[in-house]
Amino acid sequence: MSMSDDFAKFLSDIEPSSSTVKEISTSQKSMRGYLSSHEEYSDRYQSSYLSGSYAKHTAIRPAKDDGNRDVNIVVETDHTTDGSPADALEELRAALADASKYSTAHVQTHSVGIQLSKLDIDVVPLAKEGESWYVGDTKTGQWSKTNPKGHKEWSTEVNGQHGGKYKPVVKILKWWRREHCPEGSRWPKGITLEKMAADNFPEETGPYSDLVESVFRSMHDRYSDDLASGVVPFVDDPSLPGNDLAASYSIEDFREFDGELVSALALLDESGSTNEVWRKILGECFPVGASKAELPLSASVYLPTQRALAVGWREQLPYVMKAKGFGIQVYAEVETRDGESFTIHSNDRTIPKGCAVVYHALRSPSLRNCSIRWQIVNTGAEAISANCPRGEIEPPNENNGSRRETTAYTGRHYVQCFAIRKGVCIALSKEFFINVS
Numbered sequence: 212m213s214m215s216d217d218f219a220k221f222l223s224d225i226e227p228s229s230s231t232v233k234e235i236s237t238s239q240k241s242m243r244g245y246l247s248s249h250e251e252y253s254d255r256y257q258s259s260y261l262s263g264s265y266a267k268h269t270a271i272r273p274a275k276d277d278g279n280r281d282v283n284i285v286v287e288t289d290h291t292t293d294g295s296p297a298d299a300l301e302e303l304r305a306a307l308a309d310a311s312k313y314s315t316a317h318v319q320t321h322s323v324g325i326q327l328s329k330l331d332i333d334v335v336p337l338a339k340e341g342e343s344w345y346v347g348d349t350k351t352g353q354w355s356k357t358n359p360k361g362h363k364e365w366s367t368e369v370n371g372q373h374g375g376k377y378k379p380v381v382k383i384l385k386w387w388r389r390e391h392c393p394e395g396s397r398w399p400k401g402i403t404l405e406k407m408a409a410d411n412f413p414e415e416t417g418p419y420s421d422l423v424e425s426v427f428r429s430m431h432d433r434y435s436d437d438l439a440s441g442v443v444p445f446v447d448d449p450s451l452p453g454n455d456l457a458a459s460y461s462i463e464d465f466r467e468f469d470g471e472l473v474s475a476l477a478l479l480d481e482s483g484s485t486n487e488v489w490r491k492i493l494g495e496c497f498p499v500g501a502s503k504a505e506l507p508l509s510a511s512v513y514l515p516t517q518r519a520l521a522v523g524w525r526e527q528l529p530y531v532m533k534a535k536g537f538g539i540q541v542y543a544e545v546e547t548r549d550g551e552s553f554t555i556h557s558n559d560r561t562i563p564k565g566c567a568v569v570y571h572a573l574r575s576p577s578l579r580n581c582s583i584r585w586q587i588v589n590t591g592a593e594a595i596s597a598n599c600p601r602g603e604i605e606p607p608n609e610n611n612g613s614r615r616e617t618t619a620y621t622g623r624h625y626v627q628c629f630a631i632r633k634g635v636c637i638a639l640s641k642e643f644f645i646n647v648s
Contacts, residue, residue, distance in 0.1 A: 215554060217486060217498040218419040222379050224496055225386050227265075227272045227280075231329075235265055235282055238330055245310060246286060252306035257287045262335070262359040267366040269381045269405060274389060279331040283322075285359050290338035292354040296347020303336045321346055335359075361450025362402055369409045374416040381408050383423055383493065390494040391471045398468040399446075403456040406446050413540070413573040415611050418554055420484045421540040421573050424476070428538055429575030431472045438466050480537065480641070484556055514590045514623050520642065524602040525588050528629065530636040538638030539628050540573040543645065557625075558644040566618045569609060570643065572628045578638050581630035583612035591622015591647070604629075618647045 243259040246252055263283035264270035273280055290299045300318045307316040307323060315326040322333040337344040338354055345354035370377040384404060392398045399407060411429035413422065434444040443462050448454035457465070475492045482488050486500030514522075546552045546567045555562070562568075572583055588602045589595075597620065609615050614626070623646050630638040 213553075214420050214484065214486070214500075214556065215418050217489075217500050218383075221493065221497050222382065222419070225271045225382060227270050231272070231280060232265070234329060235261075235280065238327065238332070239282060239284055242284060242307075242313070242325075242332065242334070243286075245313075246306065249306050249309070252303070255288045255290070255302065257289060259284060259286045260360070261285075262363070264385075264401070267363050267378070267405075269366065269378050269385070271382050271385050271389070279326065279329055282330050282332045283359075284332060284334045286334060286336045287344065288336050288338065290336065292338050292340045292345050294338065296338075296352060296354060297349045299336050299338065299347055300349060303334060307334065318349065320349055356451055356454070358448075358450035365449040366405065369412075373412060376416055376419070376422060377409065377412060379419065380412070380422050380426060381405050383419065384408055384426070386496070387475070387493055388468075390492075393467070396467055397460065397464045399457060399460060399465070402448075403446055403460070406449055406456055409449070410446070411575055413575060414579055415571055415573050417540070417542050417571055417573050418556070420489070420556070421542045424479055424484065425540045425573040425575065427472050427475055427479075428536065428540075429577070431469060431476065432535060432538060432575065433577070434465070434469055438462065438469055476536075483558070516644075519588070519590045519623060519625060519644075522588065522590055522600070522602070524600040526586065526602050526604055528586075528636060529604065530629070530631055530634055532636050534630075534636050534639045537641050538575060538578060539630060539640035541626065541628050541640045541643040542571055542573070543643070544569045544571065555645070556643075557641065558646065561646040561648040562618060564618050564621065564647055566647075568616045568618060568645065570614045570616065570626055570628070572612050572630075572640065574612075574630060574638065578630045581632045581637065583607050584629045584631055585614040586627045586629070587614075587616060587624070588626070589620060589622065589624045591620050591624065594620035594622060594624070618645070621647050623647075 239261050246259060247256050262285045265282060300323055304316045304318050304323045307313040307325065313325050316323050322335040325332045325334065335346060337346055337357065343356050344358065346357040347354050388398055388400060388404065407430060408426055411426050411433060413425045437444045441462060443457055443460055443465050445455050446457040448456050478488050478491055486498060490497045543555050544552065545555055545562055547563060548565045585605050585607065586602065587605065589600050594600055607614050623644060625642045625644045627642050628640040629636050
């Protein structure tokens, strides 16, 4: 299978089971129906809805040693912020406890918790002030503005903007967090992690391996300066601008989170995007995959990496270099003369001459206003004999900064992408090797 197939299988494997989804759907509808028809609480009840990751379709299946599934239900009431959050929660608890199946109902900081056989349900009552909804805090006695419906709408909108790939990437990030977050640590999660993913999602779409690596790199680049200065990064609430989603996270936990990003990127930089590397990053649930066969190129056309990078016709970059690491991910879409289409990564399978190849640059939102430049370098003997070694810096010739080329010569060639702003190179990709037979 290809890397794309392996990521598709991985995403399928980390999805909540159909039985879990069905059980949650049945349980939350039953509870909401119970509250809406309760003899006393129905006068307080206005509406309710499922909230959280199951509502946004960003949930992942629980680990084998995890306890119950966490489910969130929001109840809009006729409470106002003049009342006490503790009273509002106690009233809800009492109404739920009237039913024997909800006998475990207990007041928490913001919600009433209920433990069922396979579910932990948090029921959150909201109070209204004007056109806004508020959630109470029993510890402080205060009400804070909230907008869970807005989070769901925002998540759907962002997913649509990225061709349906945002939510799958969020699931991958959540699984990565579960694999590496130490017990006792509190790394960004939930809506905070989802917003961080959105803030660092490349404008262009692409294979999941490149999208995840691009988000990892952008997160580290975006937050590392704040963390080095002892500041927890500000993560703006998408439905309540100005509200900091990361305000409750400690600098120590955020630094741990960033340190694991650095570890993942170091593996990718050192060994490339392979199944073995992704299993170290995402855990043993990621497919083992097949080992790549040796490139079927003879020594006369296959130039080793270091010699290829050191060829004399590779033009020196005519820009001031201030790039920090590799902030751009490159992947290529190939179409053969026979009409076959597929995606390749650096140093991937060999492809025949006469193919159309479009190189795409995945870059963080901070680089969207930069000028993109490409360097195409031929290293094979056939290209040299034809006096076409290339190596100059060239502009894009496709939309979104992409570059279209044709495989005219056998050999091992490569491209590199640069982001330029005011004569300064502020980001670049690793060299992307393409093998033509």
